[in-house]
Amino acid sequence: MEVSVIRSCSQATNLKTELGFKDSRFSFGKFNEKLFFRKPNSVSFQSPLRRGKSGLRITAQAAQSDPLPKSKSSTKSKTLNRVRLFAGLPLDVVSGGTVNQFRAISAGLKALKLLGLEGVELPIWWGVVEHESMGKYDWSGYLTIAEMVRKAGLKLHVTLCFHASSQPKIPLPEWVLDIGKTKSNIFFKDRAGKPYRGCLSLAVDELAVLNGKTPMQVYQDFCESFKSAFSAFIGSTIMGITMGLGPDGELRYPSHRGFAKSDTVPGAGEFQCYDKNMLHLLKQHAEACGKPKWGLGGPHDAPANSELPTANTFFKDHGGSWESPYGDFFLSWYSSQLIAHGDRLLSLASSVFSDSAVNIFGKVPLMHSWHGTRSHPSELTAGFYNTATRKGYEEVAEMFARNSCKIILPGMDQSDKYQLKESLSSPESLLAEIGTACNKHGVGISGQNSTVGAPDGLKQIKKNMLSENLNDSFIFQRIGAQFFAPEHFPLFIEFVRKLNQPELHSGNLPTKEGTTTATDSVHTRSNLSIHMQSA
């Protein structure tokens, strides 16, 4: 005879006891419905509300002179119904091949699953995997995580980070930094010649600077190795892959170095075209345009990194050099270099993973400070030629569409009213602008919150999730002590719960079935806020 022991612990036991017994008392199954959601594994919206919206979406599509094929718009309305919620794992969840805080991650995954999240986001660092020497990959820690996530019944969104992190400190691979010691021109440089060691300069993408290989080849080998190491997960657990595109993984120049504290007004940023290779490209371009003198350097009258836009004449609201022919020449070149870089990496990723059932993403920054000026200095220095007179994100969205990639937009927690007035910042309108461009080109949008956090951030996120600024997924950054802290976690639970039951303020009320379509069809403008129509 044998005695079985079942272990668990008193409090948890009590809970389980209760559930267990109920199960046996009531008819089984009736009960184990998902906690907050009607659809398992997803953050879904109330159907009446959404029914109205998707109807709206389709009519809007039809009314626009948009070349999108019909079939695409119908799949799109489907994704609209379902913004999947992810949470990012700690940046340093793996170091030296081992999983840090294993128990905390385990418990965390379990909590997130119970909460009904779709999955987690896992940052995979170039500097961790290919740390020692070129071509020597150590995926072990990340494979452990993938397995944990799979067992937890969650999905995984992987971010391939070809950049460095300052906090926690995760540098580029040692051998890359070693090369950089002698060849500092593999890094971006500002006007003072100071290199940025957080990622490689886009100007060396196709130059054989890494032990005879080009960075593009190195990135490709990395992706291939990743693909074969995670073949068991790709398409089943791993549903999305974000390709790192630059500083902090974002498609941009490292124009804002040592980003200032939240209570000080950020500077305009600085153009980063001063490494040898960038200057060379600029020179070639200028010569090709017949303006060799324009190719000798960046704008002479741009302010330095932390200076205000008003510190010099380049960004002046009226009559600034940015509006001059030279300005147009330089900014076109500068932004096209960035887009070409993004194009190279995204098409690389698309081709590597073309036979896998995964979505490829790229992240575009939300350079929202100074958005209220005519010249948008922060965007310009970061490489987005978007001003009061020029829609710069069209080209970006078009590039994403070309590679069938989706876009990740951070800063979904930022609202205008909490910005410093002096910085003339407007995250909400910039987001809407990018959103419009993406919608126009049929690029799916996944959201993120900013790492710095924002007052009322969750509220703003929710607002964005219900708007069309977001139609694919949302990745909440990030799990960690602060995330689970008693000050924060209950708010997060509340946030997740409420996503299912959006407050029905007057503008957002679902109407009785049947009456919606008529009113909906009126709204064909692309302005997103109008979808809060009253009925």
Next chain:
Amino acid sequence: MAAVTIDSLLQNPTLVFRPKAKVLLKPPRSLDCSRNRKLPLSRGSCLCSFNPRRTIHVVRASSSETALIGNFDISSSDDILYKDIFPVKRIEKVEGKFFIRLDRSKDQHDWQLTVGCSLPGKWILHWGVSYLGDSGSEWDQPPKGMRPPGSIPIKDYAIETPLKKLSEGDIFHEVKIDFNPISEIAAIHFVLKDEETGAWYQHRGMDFKVPLVDYLEDDGNIVGAKRGFGVWSGALQQFSNVLLKSEASHADSQNNSIESKDSKNKNRCLEGFYEEQSIVKEVSVGNLVSVAVRKSPETGKVIVCLETDIPGDVVVHWGVCRDDAKIWEIPAAPYPPETTVFKNKALRTLLQPKATGNRSGALFTLDEEHFGFLFVLKLDENTWLKFKENDFYVPLLGTSSVPGQYGQSDSTSEEISSKSYTDGIINEIRNLVSGLSSEKSQKTKKKEVQESILQEIEQLAAEAYSIFRSSITTVPDEVVSETETTKPAVKISSGTGTGFEILCQGFNWESHKSGRWYMELKEKASEISSLGFTVIWLPPPTESVSPEGYMPKDLYNLNSRYGTIDELKELVKSLHEVGMKVLGDVVLNHRCAHFKNQNGVWNIFGGRLNWDDRAVVADDPHFQGRGNKSSGDNFHAAPNIDHSQEFVRKDLKEWLGWLREEIGYDGWRLDFVRGFWGGYVKDYFEASGPYFAVGEYWDSLSYTYGEMDHNQDSHRQRIVDWINATNGTAGAFDVTTKGILHSALERCEYWRLSDQKGKPPGVVGWWPSRAVTFIENHDTGSTQGHWRFPGGKEMQGYAYILTHPGTPAVFYDHIFSHHRSEIASLISVRNRNGIHCRSLVKIVKAERDVYAAIIDEKVAMKIGPGYYEPPSGSQRWSLALEGRDYKVWETS
């Protein structure tokens, strides 16, 4: 959270996962349908079957640490360079017996089922019955008459009855169930539960089933039932046979088990039987590892002497290091006997048994240039003992003093690494997840379930939080301070005062009535001081909408129903003269407005702090604040202040500074701190530099089925989190301890006073120096009585808090009552023996009717009607004080 920790106790369990029973009712014939359904586990728990035949160490579960320390006779010569004793915790399997007996009771009419268990633990029989004609294997609650005293109904389908020792000398905990066989009951079903560990013991994955049907059929006076019964009986026969067959190989079951009787006997008469089986429980056992380092005067070499009382073969896996980096190296030979080299990285030495006692040890002779000695202990292939997840480290050079970093005693400091642990978690998640998502979602919302899942989410989050947090910043852990304060040196911090404070709450809910409370209290100042109090908490001093002062309006107007500002100053002065520190009761969470806004809502303030609605949190619709959302819970009767506003904080800091200066307050009692983030409190305290401060973080304890849970870890975690948020600059009222005392005293369940780790179950068990223990205050007691301490048992409460660590607070009403002299005596025992907020408490008994503890090895106490006397060993105890259901001793 809890489920996870317990798993760590498992060493090599065979994990068996069963999908949750999704079966709808099956015909009774099916064996399967009884499987697991009655067992209170479905989601997230794992079933571990232990094979009782495994060779195991059988040890006694209790071991007295003090006794062991005394036993270690590490060479006491003068040339000792270093000496330390590391406590280690391991998991032992303890083997015992468990029996089931069915026999006739004395009067020969009724029958009796007895279940007993010889292992120590808090055994609970979780049981129910099934009736004739029941289809399926549902349990039902037994009829009232069948329930032994002390049984607790679990919903409507089971009851739980504790197993008890009939007398002190008994080996078995037993429970007896009397029943009349002339009833409709077909069988008794049960499983056994150990409340101490949360483990469930069941019968090969099913409940234990004692069928009574034979007799009934024989008796069968109902025709319908009889016919139905034929089917049943057949099913039973089958069932029994199956059971019997599969058991034959395992159990030493005696021939007279019912099943065998059943199959042999066709006369269907209920027969008595007795069956015994072995049962294995895992208990954590404390052992010690002592290390001494001395220098051999002859050879100049360093000799490390390592000894332990861990039984069995213990292998020391060791090496030396050259510097602080603690990189393992192998020293030069010679090595002790039984040493092997492990992968060129370390040495392994089997400890040799000592001649005396059950200890083993080894001597390591090393050259003197080594910096440190590193080791871990290996008990078997999967069990390693480490020190706080690190190697044990013994400094060899310059080791005259050992910094507090190593070698403090803390029972939680080591963990056993075991592979099965991780498997456990992963499987558990799988189980949980499959359990959840395999079911189709339906529209019916069961609120309770949502709540339960929410609770579970919160617990998981709390666990994740505590790990993440601890790996980021080193929490000011008690471990460090405990060793500090054993020294007489006194460090004052606002969280603890000197550490020897005893607090008096100097008012009750009626104190405002006379209008001259300050003057009345002034007359009592020297009297209160003479009782031994060091700190007094005065009522809220500001102008207030309610007379008691908790609805403050103009913070700078200190004329209240308790008296004028000048009277207050006078009172504070007299209190200072008699040597007491004075706490001001400051209400920072909310403030009543002077004026209405344009919508007619009261949210504009007047007086010196003439804030507008930006100072009011935005998320309370009643007050239309324009501030940010509250950083805590809202108090709905008044506008809640938005502490995230810079100007608000600046003004409040200024105000606190003014109170310190102008009135002479020494510290603060903070009202309703749930309402705002502890980080702000830290800010206020750093600005106002209080001598002592305490916050009121009062929320509800955990209850299941209206009964308080034994484990209140999540409750105390919330309080500890708040203290943490203040960075330890404030203590907090130990609401958890009060709540647990309520249950323990009211229901005579003194076992509640020890947590799973054998520590006090309240905040005082986790962060004693920041716990302000109390049994009553103006809200819970006085004329409000929101949560009054069990009547007549107040002195037991005080005997507990005034002898235990933490800073005890005594309520005014109790001081000026018939309890006064007893309280005074308890305070003098506390002061005489130097018990302080970080004193060490050793719980020696936590049973149904008695709780006993020894504090700092100087004071022994017991509460409860049960018997306890302190041990008559080397220490001589003399009774210091005795009252109704409590006793206190001190060493003489």
